Amino acid sequence: xxxxxxxxxxxxxxxxxxxxxxxxxxxxxxxxxxxxxxxxxxxxxxxxxxxxxxxxxxxxxxxxxxxxxxxxxxxxxxxxxxxxxxxxxxxxxxxxxxxxxxxxxxxxxxxxxxxxxxxxxxxxxxxxxxxxxxxxxxxxxxxxxxxxxxxxxxxxxxxxxxxxxxxxxxxxxxxxxxxxxxxxxxxxxxxxxxxxxxxxxxxxxxxxxxxxxxxxxxxxxxxxxxxxxxxxxxxxxxxxxxxxxxxxxxxxxxxxxxxxxxxxxxxxxxxxxxxxxxxxxxxxxxxxxxxxxxxxxxxxxxxxxxxxxxxxxxxxxxxxxxxxxxxxxxxxxxxxxxxxxxxxxxxxxxxxxxxxxxxxxxxxxxxxxxxxxxxxxxxxxxxxxxxxxxxxxxxxxxxxxxxxxxxxxxxxxxxxxxxxxxxxxxxxxxxxxxxxxxxxxxxxxxxxxxxxxxxxxxxxxxxxxxxxxxxxxxxxxxxxxxxxxxxxxxxxxxxx
Amino acid sequence: xxxxxxxxxxxxxxxxxxxxxxxxxxxxxxxxxxxxxxxxxxxxxxxxxxxxxxxxxxxxxxxxxxxxxxxxxxxxxxxxxxxxxxxxxxxxxxxxxxxxxxxxxxxxxxxxxxxxxxxxxxxxxxxxxxxxxxxxxxxxxxxxxxxxxxxxxxxxxxxxxxxxxxxxxxxxxxxxxxxxxxxxxxxxxxxxxxxxxxxxxxxxxxxx
Numbered sequence: 001x002x003x004x005x006x007x008x009x010x011x012x013x014x015x016x017x018x019x020x021x022x023x024x025x026x027x028x029x030x031x032x033x034x035x036x037x038x039x040x041x042x043x044x045x046x047x048x049x050x051x052x053x054x055x056x057x058x059x060x061x062x063x064x065x066x067x068x069x070x071x072x073x074x075x076x077x078x079x080x081x082x083x084x085x086x087x088x089x090x091x092x093x094x095x096x097x098x099x100x101x102x103x104x105x106x107x108x109x110x111x112x113x114x115x116x117x118x119x120x121x122x123x124x125x126x127x128x129x130x131x132x133x134x135x136x137x138x139x140x141x142x143x144x145x146x147x148x149x150x151x152x153x154x155x156x157x158x159x160x161x162x163x164x165x166x167x168x169x170x171x172x173x174x175x176x177x178x179x180x181x182x183x184x185x186x187x188x189x190x191x192x193x194x195x196x197x198x199x200x201x202x203x204x205x206x207x208x209x210x211x212x213x214x215x216x217x218x219x220x221x222x223x224x225x226x227x228x229x230x231x232x233x234x235x236x237x238x239x240x241x242x243x244x245x246x247x248x249x250x251x252x253x254x255x256x257x258x259x260x261x262x263x264x265x266x267x268x269x270x271x272x273x274x275x276x277x278x279x280x281x282x283x284x285x286x287x288x289x290x291x292x293x294x295x296x297x298x299x300x301x302x303x304x305x306x307x308x309x310x311x312x313x314x315x316x317x318x319x320x321x322x323x324x325x326x327x328x329x330x331x332x333x334x335x336x337x338x339x340x341x342x343x344x345x346x347x348x349x350x351x352x353x354x355x356x357x358x359x360x361x362x363x364x365x366x367x368x369x370x371x372x373x374x375x376x377x378x379x380x381x382x383x384x385x386x387x388x389x390x391x392x393x394x395x396x397x398x399x400x401x402x403x404x405x406x407x408x409x410x411x412x413x414x415x416x417x418x419x420x421x422x423x424x425x426x427x428x429x430x431x432x433x434x435x436x437x438x439x440x441x442x443x444x445x446x447x448x449x450x451x452x453x454x455x456x457x458x459x460x461x462x463x464x465x466x467x468x469x470x471x472x473x474x475x476x477x478x479x480x481x482x483x484x485x486x487x488x489x490x491x492x493x494x495x496x
Numbered sequence: 497x498x499x500x501x502x503x504x505x506x507x508x509x510x511x512x513x514x515x516x517x518x519x520x521x522x523x524x525x526x527x528x529x530x531x532x533x534x535x536x537x538x539x540x541x542x543x544x545x546x547x548x549x550x551x552x553x554x555x556x557x558x559x560x561x562x563x564x565x566x567x568x569x570x571x572x573x574x575x576x577x578x579x580x581x582x583x584x585x586x587x588x589x590x591x592x593x594x595x596x597x598x599x600x601x602x603x604x605x606x607x608x609x610x611x612x613x614x615x616x617x618x619x620x621x622x623x624x625x626x627x628x629x630x631x632x633x634x635x636x637x638x639x640x641x642x643x644x645x646x647x648x649x650x651x652x653x654x655x656x657x658x659x660x661x662x663x664x665x666x667x668x669x670x671x672x673x674x675x676x677x678x679x680x681x682x683x684x685x686x687x688x689x690x691x692x693x694x695x696x697x698x699x700x701x702x703x704x
Contacts, residue, residue, distance in 0.1 A: 020527055027531065031538045038545030046552050113608050115615075122608060162553055164644070165560075183603055204584070206606055206617045239610060479615055490606065490617035491699035492584040493564045 037138060041162065044135025045199075049166045051103055052201040053493075055129025059105030060205050062096065063125040064488065067109060067207045070121070071483045072308065078109070089121075104130040108182075117410075119315075119341030120209035120483045126202065133168060133197040170197040179496055201493065208489035211481040212440045213410075213457040217262040217279065217473035220463045221307050221442070224264075224271040228451070228468035231275035233262035235473040238408050243455065243472050248278045260297055262473040267305050279473070307442035307459065309418035312390050313482055316368055319347035326377050331356040337363035343388065345370065351377045354401075359384035381405060381412050390415045394426050394444075399452045400433020409438050409456030410480040416441030427460065431467075438477060540677040543651055544690075550647035551672040551692045554628075554635055554655050557646050561626050561637075562668045562696040570668075574656045577628040577668075582619040582700075587640070590620065628655065651675055654687075666701040670694045 066084065069077035078084040083094035089111035097104050106128050113122040167174055173191045180187045183202070217233050218224075227233070234248040237258040248259040262279035269285035276294040282303035289299070323330055325348050332355065334344035343366035351371050357380070359365045365385045374393035378401035381387050385406065391414065404412040414437060419425055425443050429435060431450025438456045439446065446458055448465035455472045508516070558577065562568055567580035586592050586599045593600045604619045627638045635647040635655060647653055651674040659668045671693045679686050 016523075023527075023531065024534070027534050027538065031534075031541060034538075034542050035545060038542075038549060042545065042549045042552055046556065049556065112605065115608075124606065161646075162549070165553060165557060165646070179601065185598075185602055204603075208615070208617075237614075475614065479610075488699075489615075490582070491564060492582050492619065493560065494584060494603065495560065496585065496601070 036136070040136045040138055045133065045162070045166060045168065048101075048131040048134045048199050049168075049201075051099075051101060052129045052131040052199045053203075055099075055103040055105045055131055056127045056201045056203045057129070058098070058103075059093075059096065059107045059127035059129055060125050060203055062105070063091075063093065063107040063109050063127060064205065064207060064486070066091070067123050067125065067486050070123075071209070071485050101134065102132050115209065115340075115479060117340060118209070118211065118480050118482070119339065120211070120479075122209065122489075123207040123486070125205040125207060127205070128200060128202045130198050130200045132195055133170075133199060137170060137197055139163070139168075139170075166199060168197055168199055169193045173200070175200060175202075175496065183494060183496070203491065203493045205488050206490035207486040209479075209483035210485040210487050211477065211479055212459055212484050213438055213477035213481055214484075215261055215263060215475070215478055216265050216459070217457050217471055218463055219265040219305075219307075219457075219459045220446075220461060221267040221305075222445075222462035223268065224266045224273065224463050226272070226448075226463060226465035226469075227275045227471070228466055229274045230468040231451075231465075231470065232278065233264065233275065233471040233473065234259050234278035235261040235475055237475040238410075239476045242407075245470075258475050261475055262471065263297065265303065265305065267303075267307075275468075307461075308484070310415060310440060310442050312370060312415075312417055315341055316345050316370070317342055319345040319370065324348060325350045326353050326355045329354045329356075331358065333358040334360045334365050334367055336360060338366040340366055340386070342366075343368040343386075347372070349373060351375050354378040354380060356380040356382065357385050357387060358382050377401070379403065379412075386411045388413045388415065390417055392417050392419075394428075396426075396428045396430075398430045398433050399435040399450070402433075402435060402437055404436040407436060407455075408476070409436050409474050410477050412437040412456075413481060414439045414441070416444045418443035425461075438481070440481065537678075543677050547649045547651040547653065547674045547676075548690075548692070550635075550649055550653060551674065551690070554647050554653070554672050555670055555692055555694045557637060558628060558655070558657065558668070558670050559694055559696045561628075562670075563699050565626075565698055566623065566700050568659045568666065568668050568698060570657045570659045574658055575630055575654070577655075577657045577659075579626040579628075581624045581626055583622055583624050584619050586620075590622070592620075628657070630655070649674065651677070661701075666698045668696050668698070670696070 066078050078086055078091040085092045091109040093107045095104050095106045108126045110124050111121045112124045171192060173193050175183070176189055176191045178188065179185055217235065235258060236243045236247065236255065240255060240258060244255070247253045247255045250256060260278050262277060264273065264277055265282040267284045269283060271283060271286060273281065273288065276296065278296045280297035281288055281295045281299050283301045284304040286301045288301055323332065323346065327350055330353070332346065336344060337360045338344050345368045348369060348371045350373050354377060357367055359382055367385060368388045368390065370390045372392045375391050375395045376397060378397065380403040383406050395414070402412065416425055416427065424445065425441070426445045426447065427439060427441055429448045431452060434453040436455045439458045439460065441460045444460050445462045446460035448469070449467065451467040451469055453470050455474060457473055457477055561579050561581060565579040565581050569578045584604055586602050586604055588600050607618045608615055609618055624640050629636050629638070633648055633650055634645045635653060637644045637646045653672060653674045655670065655672045657668060657670045660666065671691050673687045673691050675683060675687050676690060
């Protein structure tokens with residue numbers, strides 16, 4: 001028997017299977033396409049946007065590091081060898097590329113303000129960070145928000161959702177097209193981004209000078225002993241009014257916060273700290289606890305620091321012809337009011353008698369004294385006079401020998417120039433009398449005898465004082481004195 | 497005897513047809529069920545990703561504004577955040593813009609002033625106020641009265657922000673959750689499982 005079989009009349013199972021697979025594949029492909037687009041946006045674009053800020057902040061750190069060199073080593077700040085170009089007081093960096101994703105950053109730093117009281121400069125840091133767009137060159141799927149112009153070259157009219165936030169430059173730099181390369185509205189141009197696409201973010205930081213007496217009543221790198229058991233250290237802000245002893249124990253007083261900044265900083269593990277401290281106490285590895293001390297602020301036993309040796313500023317003008325010593329009581333009236341950066345300078349070889357410094361007319365008068373030997377005399381600073389006293393030798397005086405008639409510690413600043421041969425240096429303040437002054441002596445051992453009332457701050461190598469002193473740190477000192485460092489005082493992002 | 501077979505006369509028995517139909521019904525039912533399940537799954541995944549993007553966007557918006565803020569306060573229910581931000585860009589209506597409209601959109605130069613609390617950096621004499629809030633299914637960002645919808649979802653997006661003012665700095669922790677479409681009954685756990693968390697420090701509150 002022979003049975004014939006015709007192939008064309010088989011069933012359609014294969015066709016059904018193919019169609020089914022096709023339909024299922026379409027669904028799967030649609031799911032995959034959407035997921036990929038979502039993932040691309042949620043992961044890659046978000047990452048690039050955040051990395052652009054990392055780049056900008058890293059660039060700001062680079063610039064900040066250069067600004068800090070102005071305080072520690074001015075000759076090395078903004079060096080051409082590090083890629084900086086200088087134009088007046090504006091410094092522009094080259095482009096730094098870093099990271100596995102090819103992040104780029106560039107910065108501009110400019111001096112935009114000089115403190116009239118101290119002459120210290122404030123710097124503005126503008127940093128731009130660029131991150132190449134990771135992942136697919138696709139827009140997002142913001143279909144749940146209202147429609148708008150999403151990727152216009154004119155950034156000011158940009159759309160909604162992620163586009164409004166992240167401002168991805170797929171083809172053209174929207175910032176340059178809308179605001180110009182520096183953001184000031186000049187030189188606008190349609191510029192293709194390379195490598196396209198990319199995201200950029202811009203931040204602006206303000207680096208503020210930190211003076212030697214910033215937020216500290218006593219600061220030493222070595223041994224510390226003091227004060228007497230009945231002594232206290234509090235603070236006030238002279239620019240907000242005269243000192244009031246009742247404020248430190250009255251939290252409802254608006255000046256209360258200013259009264260709690262009489263801090264003591266000791267870069268040593270061993271210290272004998274007595275009396276009340278209405279501020280913070282810092283040591284380097286000490287074991288201070290509040291159970292044993294009346295510290296009203298924060299105790300932090302892990303605050304190491306260093307103090308650079310001090311040398312006379314290079315910006316001082318040439319000295320006056322006379323006087324050249326104070327071996328007899330002398331009265332001087334500066335020929336000009338001067339400024340903090342251009343004071344009237346007196347160069348003295350010895351100082352054993354009294355010097356009285358008068359005001360130049362009714363102008364705030366700035367004076368600098370450079371004494372190349374020991375100071376054993378007396379000084380009387382009249383109202384309206386600001387004195388910086390640079391001393392090569394030692395200081396041995398009574399507190400009453402230092403008369404600061406201005407009432408402000410910042411107007412009588414003592415600076416002990418560090419011996420270059422490493423020899424010892426000391427400052428002895430003996431009784432009687434009270435003291436309204438500041439001392440910056442990173443290489444000197446400071447001793448205070450008696451129970452003086454002190455208004456001011458002391459930075460020294462070591463400190464010894466056993467009297468029941470009432471010590472008032474003036475918070476207005478934080479902006480006085482030559483800059484020792486810089487801090488970031490402001491942060492803004494240009495979100496355009 | 498020789499039997500001939502004519503294909504035109506071939507056929508299936510009733511039993512064969514019924515069997516085939518039964519199998520086909522089962523197969524098509526499976527396919528349709530699977531397709532519907534896939535469609536639902538796709539829809540859920542699509543919603544999940546779409547809402548996740550909005551989660552991230554809310555976090556990034558908040559992060560950006562917190563970092564550049566001077567002051568940050570959060571409401572008791574942690575769902576309204578108010579930020580005070582320097583007015584870095586001159587805006588329409590600002591004093592400079594009134595006298596010189598071409599300055600709108602330009603950057604401000606900072607000024608330094610001495611106050612009873614010390615020196616401070618100012619960008620103009622006023623600040624911008626940015627408020628993040630929830631309005632129905634939308635998350636709103638309002639800057640000086642100008643409202644921008646930064647996220648809008650039917651998945652019940654809920655941002656939660658806590659501001660912490662420390663002795664030497666200030667930080668803000670943010671978390672955004674939503675309620676996914678696919679649930680197994682324990683709504684709280686499923687919402688918790690969608691949490692996107694972030695922490696940002698107020699750059700202007702760095703001290704020391």
